[in-house]
Amino acid sequence: MVFEGSSAAISHTGKVRSNNQDSGYAGSNLFVVADGMGGHAGGDVASSMAITRLAELDHPYESTAEAERALREAITETAGDLIDTVRARPELAGMGTTVSALIMVDDYAVIAHIGDSRVYLYRDGALTQITTDHTFVQRLVDSGRITPEEARFHPRRSVLMRVLGDMDADPELDTFIMPTQPGDRWLICSDGLSGVVDDIHTARALGQGMAPGRTADNLLKQALDGGAPDNVTIVIADVGGQHPIFSGTPTIVGSASNPEGVEVPAARPSRGGWLHPVRQAANEPTHFEPAPEYLEELIEEDRRRARRRRIGWIIGLVLVLLGLAAGLFGAYQWTQTRYFVGADEDTVVIYRGIQQDIGPISLSTAYIDTGISLDDLTLFDRVTIENTITARSLADAEAIVDRIRDRAEVNSR
Structure with a gap:
């Protein structure tokens, strides 16, 4: 299946959150999703600042090495911006954002990634996750301690091991370069989509041959139908082979689409309290980066959970066997009355x-x-x-x- 070179971006608050901390960008050469973290104010500021800084990279490049270097520098500079912002406004301490960015250079894709937003490639009818989540549960998956399906519902799936935040001026990024081919369809999304819509349904939507805008609407609807507990941001780009030059104004969505979103807002008083528990929960951060000692607690907690799970399975199996034995014994006793x-x-x-x-x-x-x-x-x-x-x-x-x-x-x- 061959798609015409085009792109689309869409962002939605979801059904639980009270504000949108995600930002997305779809331009001529650059495609980005940033998922903010850090409470009611900090998350939208962080993702907006990342998009504003990275938007400057939306132009042709002489080489993939130049594009990769530009991505690294821009993301590192964004970390410095976040640190300076928190220094000026201490109430925003702890804010940060994921970044998953894609720059097209000729027939190559240059990718930079930190956090748990994702870059997918749909090619020849198959969907492949290109980036690896920088999360605690992904580490458990990589070590074979849990399955990918268990990771989708793990209670600590929101714990990020790496994030673009106000604590590290030199963040550890994943960057790599991939060859593309005609017919490639790229999906960049926040975990508001990937955490609700599984890969099977995502691949089915991407493979229907609809334009990027209609495909993004389809995926968003599936996320909303699934409850959409988090902000949902989707960027789709049909680019592969020799990269075409897109015409028109870049599409900016989410908090970065509001010019005021880049400004540091005044601290907002909490109206949650015990009278409005749902609203209060909606303002809580969806991600956070743990301190080292907290990670040790998480690892020990996971060990305890694994032990409880094994004990639960053993007890369940024993109860099933006892029930089966009791049933067989009762049936045998009945036969002895015949x-x-x-x-x-x-x-x-x-x-x-x-x-x-x-x-x-x-x-x-x-x-x-x-x-x-x-x-x-x-x-x-x-x-x-x-x-x-x-x-x-x-x-x-x-x-x-x-x-x-x-x-x-x-x-x-």
């Missing part, structure tokens, strides 16, 4: 149980050997007895035997 009339090698016998076996286990035992010889029976009675006769009770079985004995005595005269 009777039927049959034959052994040469006589008529009353059996207790039912005329079935479970593998090598017999569900019946000889209860009374009547002493009536099979040779004394009529042909009809003998065939009937060998095929067994079900009785309603022991008394019924004995009555059946009495009738057979009477006929046997007549037949033997």
Whole structure:
């Protein structure tokens, strides 16, 4: 499938958050998503500052090395901007942002990434996550301690190991260069999308052949239908092979689309309190970067959780086995209240149980050997007895035997 060179960006507050701390940018050469963190004010400021700084990189480059160097420098300068801002406004301490950026240079993609926003590539009908989340749960996945599916619902999935923030003037970035090909479709998104819509549904939406704008709307709808507990920002770019020059004004979405979003706002008083718990929760940060000692606590907590999970599985298995054993025992006890009339090698016998076996286990035992010889029976009675006769009770079985004995005595005269 070949898409025309085009792009789209969209951002939504979601269904729980009271403000949008995400920002997104789709231009001619540059495509970025920044997911802010740090409370009601700090997150939107941080993501806006990142987009404002990186927007200056939206121009052609002579080489991929030049573009990669420009990305590194701009993101590092943004870290310095955040530090200076917090120095001037201490109430914004702790703010930061993820950054996932893509610059197209000829037929190559230059990517820079920090945090847990993601860059995906949809190519030849397959969706591939290009970036790796810088999160605590991703570290657990990489070490084999949990599965990717468990990571989606892990209670500590919001803990970032790396972020562009006000604490580190030289952030550790992932940068790399990838060749592209015609038909490539790139998706950059915040975890408001990837945390709600799984890869299967994302790939299905990207593969429907719709224009980037309609595809972004489709993905946003899926996130909203899934509850959208966080801000959702989506940038889609259909670029591959020799990079075309897009025309028109860049699309800026989220907090960066508001010129006031780049300014440092005054501290806003909390109106949450105990009277408005939902609103208060909506203003809490969705991500945070932990202190080293907190990471040790998280690791130990994860060990305890793993132990509890193993113990829970063992207890659950034991309970299932006990329930199964109790059920089998109850069923066996019931069979021992049933009777039927049959034959052994040469006589008529009353059996207790039912005329079935479970593998090598017999569900019946000889209860009374009547002493009536099979040779004394009529042909009809003998065939009937060998095929067994079900009785309603022991008394019924004995009555059946009495009738057979009477006929046997007549037949033997």
